[in-house]
Amino acid sequence: MLLITCPWCGPRNETEYHYGGQAHVPHPESPADLTDEQWAEYVFYRDNPKGPFAERWMHSIGCRRWFNVLRDTATHEVLTSYRPDEPRPGGNR
Known part of the structure; x- marks a missing residue:
């Protein structure tokens, strides 16, 4: 079980949350101009690192807000959580 801290509601059990994928994936500026291959890459391809991952x-179950979590994918340890308008702690990825 993970204990995840919502930036607005505080620490809660992971069962109160819904996973939304990799954070900080920019939306294409002109989606209509993308080829099928470029669109597929945007939709389906994500990083899969071993270690800290945003x-x-x-x-x-709580405030229904989206936020970001920095989690170690090797140990499942939640390192920190932060609002979407805040930068990723410790760099990019």
């Missing part, structure tokens, strides 16, 4: 989560 993810999106939504507090579905």
Whole structure:
């Protein structure tokens, strides 16, 4: 079980949340101009590192807000959580 801290509601059990994938994936500026291959890359291809990884989560049982979590994918340890308008702590990815 993970204990995830919602930036607005505080620490809660992982069962209150919904996973939303990799954080900080920019939306294409002109989606209509993308080839099928470029669109598929945007939709389906994500990083899969071993170690700290920024993810999106939504507090579905609480405030229903999206936020980011920095989690170690090797140990599942939640390193920190932060609002979407805040920069990723410790650099990019």
